[in-house]
Amino acid sequence: MRIWKKLMVGFGVYVTLAAIIGIFAYVELRTITKRFTVVEVADDITNIILEVRRFEKNFLLYKDDDTFQEIKKYLAVLTDDTDKIRKEIIKEVGTDNYEMMKNAIAEYDFQINILSKNFKLQKEFISKIGVLTRSIEKNLSGDVLNSFLIVRKYEKNLMIYRDKDIYATLINTLNSPKFATAEVNRYRSLINGLFKLYREEQSSIEKIRSKARNIQTFTEDLSKRERANITTILSRSAILLLFAVLTIIILGTAVNIKIANSIATPLKQLEGITKKIATADFSKRIDVRGKDELASLGTAFNQMQDQLQNTMRFLELANEKLRESRAQLVETEKLATLGRFSAGVAHEINNPLAIINEKAGLMKDYIDMSEDFPNKEKFNVMLNAIFDSVRRCSSITHRILGFARKTDITPEAINLNSLVNEVLKFLEKEILYKSIRLELELSEALPVIKSDKIQLQQVFLNIIKNAADAVEEGGLIRISTGIKNNTTFQVSVEDNGYGIPKEMLKNIFEPFFTTKEKGKGTGLGLSISYGIIKKLGGNILVKSEQNKGTTFTVEIPV
Amino acid sequence: MRTTKVLIVDDEVEFASTLSERLSLRKYDAKAVYCAEDAFAIARSNPPDVVLLDLKIPGMEGTEIGKIIKQFNPAIQIILLTGESENKIISENLGKDISDYIVKPVEIGELTKKIDNAMKEKEKLDHSKGQP
Structure with a gap:
């Protein structure tokens, strides 16, 4: 790998890890933010439910239309809010539960409407009863009137206590033949209707309370769940972030140390070998690995070293040859000088030698011609010794001359x-x-x-x-x-x-x-x-x- | 066979005179001179048959002297006296102006043999010249 690539990898590891952590942190933050929205909405819903419950109490107490309208308004908000976090709710508690909650709200709304109608009817019935009873009382007298007044007492108790027994007593009393009039019959049916309304009211109220409790529990539960989720996410994020940072530090450092080593090691080797070369030690070669610039540098360096070594060897050899040929030249020159000198000496000796030879020869000639004389034989022996010596000398001079002449x-x-x-x-x-x-x-x-x-x-x-x-x-x-x-x-x-x-x-x-x-x-x-x-x-x-x-x-x- | 006239040309007086005397004892008509001029004078007045010529005479190369002497009579035989056995000058001139050579110090028997051979050659030349 080329060096810049290595550096890019080292840098890239850091950047990539940092980016991963960044993206991760961003996603986590987004998730938490969303979760918070859900929590907020869930809290809103809880508050709205509480508000609705408050109005509901008032409504049941005062049975007025204003309070009814308030309840309706809050219910609309509740529906809106629920729709807003529909997805989250579904995710959290499932479609069935969501639908159940929606139904609960709808049911509550429905029952409130019924209750409102019920209350209006009750008012109508009570005012009709008032008008009718006044007319009945005007037409009756004596015992019957007294009995009717007792009925009216029952009627009051019934309105206050809404008791079944009171209702039964009242109806039984009215069933006596003395009240067999058309008006009383009408009265009886009004009481029947009213009591029926009371019973219906009771059932609606129970349903309303039950649904309201359901909704309340649901939203509170949702809110609680979301908070728990957020806490989980936060702690998970914290651990993951810590882990990511440790990974960056360890992995990034490891990768960069490896890269730094892969660059520094060959350089160190190069330095060592260069120092060796500086001391004319060519024994080591760079161990070329990989394909980066340092590897090509190493190859080139090895080639250079080979070349250098060859050149050095060549120069040493050339130097050795030069020394040899110079020594030989000196020797040849010495020999030539010696030769010339010897030749000069030999030449100078040869001439007197020739004279000695001739003189001795002449002596021998004369002795040979002479009669015997004392010691003649001795002279001959001596002359022969002279000739021998002359020959010895001349063989030396001739060899010297013969060699010295041949310088070429x-x-x-x-x-x-x-x-x-x-x-x-x-x-x-x-x-x-x-x-x-x-x-x-x-x-x-x-x-x-x-x-x-x-x-x-x-x-x-x-x-x-x-x-x-x-x-x-x-x-x-x-x-x-x-x-x-x-x-x-x-x-x-x-x-x-x-x-x-x-x-x-x-x-x-x-x-x-x-x-x-x-x-x-x-x-x-x-x-x-x-x-x-x-x-x-x-x-x-x-x-x-x-x-x-x-x-x-x-x-x-x- | 008539007496051979030998002229010795060498600047070494003792050598030349002694050799001349030794040849004279051996019935040669020998004469010694010690410079080129004397050699030319003799060659003109009383031409020798054989000249024993030193390779180096002061002022002149032996071969030069030989050449000049040969101009008086080309039949004159020239034997070079030399200090060394193998010599470029000899090998270059042998068979031209120089008929033979002998190395100093000379063995007298060897020398007389060479002189006799040269004399035979001289007579041959004289003979062919005398009877054209």
């Missing part, structure tokens, strides 16, 4: 195997004479080498001649050619001769150093060979064990 390399294509065979031809006589066993292991797959043929010939002549000198009669010389690492030609000359003492090994390439008998070697062969091979950029290695043999290995670069 004339490269030509050479087959090393043919070269070895050519050199062996020079030594044929000596090898035959000493019955030396010659073993050749010449590699057939040897490429052609470009080098100075005459100088190489000289080198192998020196080395193989040394080997031939070193072995006893019937000794062994093994010559092998090969190529090493495709970069270096190798020619090894191994003998089983008397070997070179360990302490002398380090001196063998020094000029004039020889392990041969005096007068047998100039001590220049290996020195010159070494000079030549070094000049060609190669090397001569030597392994030797006394009385076991010596191996010279010449290495020449391809």
